[in-house]
Amino acid sequence: MYTRKNQRDLTRTEKRRLIDAILKLKRSGRYDDFVVMHREYYVMDTERRPRPAHMTSSFFPWHRQYLLEFEKALQRVDAGVSVPYWDWTQDNRPTSSLWAEDFLGGNGRSGDRRVTTGPFAYAAGNWSVGRGVTDEHYLTRNFGRPGSDPVSLPTKNDLARALKDPVYDTAPWNSVCTEGFRNRVEGWGIRGVRTVGLHNRVHQWVGGPMAGAASPEDPVFWLHHSFIDLLWDRWRKAHPKSAYRPGRKPASPGPDRDYVFGLDDAMPPWRVTPRKLLDHSKVYRYA
Amino acid sequence: MSPTPAKPGGTRIPSRRTVLRGAFTAAVVTGTAGALFPLLDRDPAATARPAPAPGPGAGSGSRATAEEFAEMYRGREIWGTATVVPAGAPADDRVAVAAEPVTEIRIDGRPLHVMRRADGTYLSDVRHYESYPTLLETARAAVDELGTARLAPPAAHHM
Numbered sequence: 306m307y308t309r310k311n312q313r314d315l316t317r318t319e320k321r322r323l324i325d326a327i328l329k330l331k332r333s334g335r336y337d338d339f340v341v342m343h344r345e346y347y348v349m350d351t352e353r354r355p356r357p358a359h360m361t362s363s364f365f366p367w368h369r370q371y372l373l374e375f376e377k378a379l380q381r382v383d384a385g386v387s388v389p390y391w392d393w394t395q396d397n398r399p400t401s402s403l404w405a406e407d408f409l410g411g412n413g414r415s416g417d418r419r420v421t422t423g424p425f426a427y428a429a430g431n432w433s434v435g436r437g438v439t440d441e442h443y444l445t446r447n448f449g450r451p452g453s454d455p456v457s458l459p460t461k462n463d464l465a466r467a468l469k470d471p472v473y474d475t476a477p478w479n480s481v482c483t484e485g486f487r488n489r490v491e492g493w494g495i496r497g498v499r500t501v502g503l504h505n506r507v508h509q510w511v512g513g514p515m516a517g518a519a520s521p522e523d524p525v526f527w528l529h530h531s532f533i534d535l536l537w538d539r540w541r542k543a544h545p546k547s548a549y550r551p552g553r554k555p556a557s558p559g560p561d562r563d564y565v566f567g568l569d570d571a572m573p574p575w576r577v578t579p580r581k582l583l584d585h586s587k588v589y590r591y592a
Numbered sequence: 593m594s595p596t597p598a599k600p601g602g603t604r605i606p607s608r609r610t611v612l613r614g615a616f617t618a619a620v621v622t623g624t625a626g627a628l629f630p631l632l633d634r635d636p637a638a639t640a641r642p643a644p645a646p647g648p649g650a651g652s653g654s655r656a657t658a659e660e661f662a663e664m665y666r667g668r669e670i671w672g673t674a675t676v677v678p679a680g681a682p683a684d685d686r687v688a689v690a691a692e693p694v695t696e697i698r699i700d701g702r703p704l705h706v707m708r709r710a711d712g713t714y715l716s717d718v719r720h721y722e723s724y725p726t727l728l729e730t731a732r733a734a735v736d737e738l739g740t741a742r743l744a745p746p747a748a749h750h751m
């Protein structure tokens with residue numbers, strides 16, 4: 306049993322150990338395997354194959370296991386580290402300690418948006434990105450996407466609204482569900498209903514790789530998803546009578562249901578069911 | 593455990609991804625930078641396809657109107673096309689995904705990987721958490737997100 310802390314409460318030493326473990330994982334090549342994996346399972350809801358990770362009910366459990374695997378890999382490097390969470394309703398400024406020199410480094414500079422501070426700055430020699438999306442190998446960020454179409458981080462009210470929904474997810478279990486906690490948090494924009502929200506919006510706000518198909522290339526990905534994981538806990542606590550949906554596969558599942566993972570459907574690549582992941586209290590807890 | 597897993601599912605339908613990549617490769621192999629527009633006429637994938645026509649949408653009544661554009665946007669040459677393959681067309685891998693338009697976007701001649709949501713809107717590898725009703729908006733949004741960066745060359749799209 307270990308604890309995942311709010312990133313703002315980490316000591317200087319805890320930050321350094323986490324960064325060191327991430328850099329070691331990067332050097333070994335294992336980090337990039339996680340980047341590729343996320344890409345591989347990011348299946349669209351127009352594709353005719355199973356979609357475990359996004360635009361789907363198992364968005365929460367798939368990412369829970371994904372984070373656990375990443376954390377396990379980190380802990381093989383340093384048994385004392387865990388993935389902290391970034392509460393972006395609270396630490397919502399570029400001046401937050403999250404983005405300091407001794408932690409994740411800051412925003413990209415103007416012009417090429419290159420991150421030039423902190424351990425993931427290209428010039429430091431320990432971090433390169435760009436596998437498959439862009440030609441650049443330096444990490445970029447573009448906080449708030451200034452310009453014609455800026456984005457702000459979600460607020461406490463935005464979050465409260467999503468947590469209030471007592472239904473976990475609804476048919477057709479994809480990116481266009483207007484009701485249900487899952488898509489409210491995953492945050493797909495739905496024309497005439499709502500704009501890009503919560504989870505997706507944070508990806509957009511950071512910019513650079515975080516806004517694209519290789520989002521785990523920016524290590525803030527893990528802190529963001531640690532918070533998303535915590536939100537699932539908060540929702541379950543707020544709605545103890547509500548269950549993960551969809552439940553059992555009906556005798557004749559419709560096309561919507563075929564590629565979606567119900568409570569007892571084993572998710573690739575780990576063959577773990579959402580049911581197995583509902584309770585993590587024996588593995589880790591949030592502080 | 594190795595985080596590089598076997599492919600999920602066992603569907604024999606090639607994903608749109610694969611179809612697109614084939615088309616890109618065909619176009620790019622014969623091309624050189626700056627020869628984008630003449631190149632299109634020689635693109636075998638393009639000539640093999642039926643003329644753009646409206647077709648049935650995927651899922652919940654979404655539209656699948658063919659689209660085509662070529663413009664300079666913020667100093668970048670963007671080009672895109674969406675072609676609907678009518679169901680029942682001659683044997684072709686693309687028929688398997690007949691309800692989906694075949695889409696291509698290029699920025700400065702390099703292919704941008706485009707996907708589609710159930711409501712018919714598009715998203716790209718570059719801006720992956722927000723979608724747009726048209727390919728043109730998708731291409732412009734990708735340019736905005738890229739800033740000064742260029743897309744990776746097509747060879748890097750293997751995955």
Ligand SMILES: [Cu+2]
Nearest residue numbers: 504508520530
């Ligand atoms: Cu995410």
